[in-house]
Amino acid sequence: MGWEDQSGRPASAAGKRIRPALCLYAGGLFGSAEAAMPGAVAVELVHNFSLIHDEVQDHDAERHGRPTLWALLGTAQAINAGDFLYSRATSALLGGNASPERRLAALRLLTEAVGRMIGGQWADLSFESRADVTTDEYLAMISGKTGALLGAPLAIGATLAGAPPATAEALGRWGETIGLAFQIHDDYLGIWGNPDLTGKSNTNDIARKKKTLPVIHGLLGPGGKAIREIYARPELTEADISAVITALRESGADEFTREAAERQAAAAVAILDTIDLAAIQKDDLRAIGAYLIDRDA
């Protein structure tokens, strides 16, 4: 879980635990954050399971400046560790004080979210070897890979606390839409963000030849051929990166991406309007949504 470093010392940065916080918050909306606790544990365990397997799949040896699990233990044991965390997530949801029906409903929400998350990861990996990915395919991919596990905590927390199924489902859809808005906004900032404000490089995504939404849009436009040629090179120079960014801007990828993020943020607001909650609770959720979309990592 990243709580300790490799020598067992407590680690300072161990994740923001956004998903369990969302789960407990959703429980509180329906009278009991405590009832949502097994869900909070489960979604954080699933999140860590997915990070550990993603790092193996992407050969990422570092995250936030720390060695990843496979870099410390080898890929075989990292696969085991991820598998085990997923089994513990199920275990967590099997416990707690909620009625058997609510626990089963919560487990169903988690299981469907995990299935969609893995489907998104599958699609993401398959996109690496394709030059003809459409923006719709990309959005479907991130709605699984990023969105599903941002919506599920809300739906699970609400369900465990006794929310009507339709309300829990709508809250989950709201969270997933916020997740999409976040991911697209992050894709935008990865190229046109101000590093002084975001704390992140705005050349890294291109340098690593990532196929984020602006790049996918650009590949389909008039500058697509140039981008494809540059992305075929083993290493990109600063001039290559500048050329890609110029081609993206010429194809309107910046505006397309900003508008796509705004469209998802607006969709989230529209979903929130349909949910049967008090005005003050909706104000809170809007503030949470704005925070999530603008968060740095």
Next chain:
Amino acid sequence: MGWEDQSGRPASAAGKRIRPALCLYAGGLFGSAEAAMPGAVAVELVHNFSLIHDEVQDHDAERHGRPTLWALLGTAQAINAGDFLYSRATSALLGGNASPERRLAALRLLTEAVGRMIGGQWADLSFESRADVTTDEYLAMISGKTGALLGAPLAIGATLAGAPPATAEALGRWGETIGLAFQIHDDYLGIWGNPDLTGKSNTNDIARKKKTLPVIHGLLGPGGKAIREIYARPELTEADISAVITALRESGADEFTREAAERQAAAAVAILDTIDLAAIQKDDLRAIGAYLIDRDA
């Protein structure tokens, strides 16, 4: 699942589905094989999930003469496929007609078995770099890696069909003990079996430097130094293999292993005696147990 080959043609050999058969049989013992169906689906999905990840971890490019999934799709997508099968196993157990309480109990049995299975796999991998593994550690490892998912189908099938919890638990323990007896017997046949009868090589385990029970017993005995030296070589010659087998026999590893298998088989019989079932049902179970212990693969 191995039902088709890589070009989509139906495959002739697609596994014996022992685990789902055990699950349905256990359901039938308590009046409804049909009630056990979601459990049968779940245990077969978990078994395939574990095979796919094991093959990645062990770098096995072939199983039963066919390419493994990672050999066809790469390790990254094979990890995804295993993860997805596990999520579908949970999905299967969430459905069905059993009461919510029974479904939760069955899911708990599956989840605990998966946790123990992964723990066994973790131990097995960690043994590769150790020369001081005890026979007790080895038995604990295989009771997780092999036993847990042979006991769980019986406990789950019985639970879904409405068996009393203590009876379901005892049936599961019986299956797990049969699994242990099978694994130890298999370890014995891997060195002292008659290839004409088993259809399997009796030099392969040593040639691959596997640390099966006889080898672990031998490593702790007077011939341990010689075995350790030979196992340190990159490739073993026929003379090396013969020398290991001689050292094992001198340390009494053959008798030790045969007795260990017989002890587990006797323990299984003793467990069966305590279970509240009709004599004719126990006769069937004894025949199933004998078949499982002697099966080839």
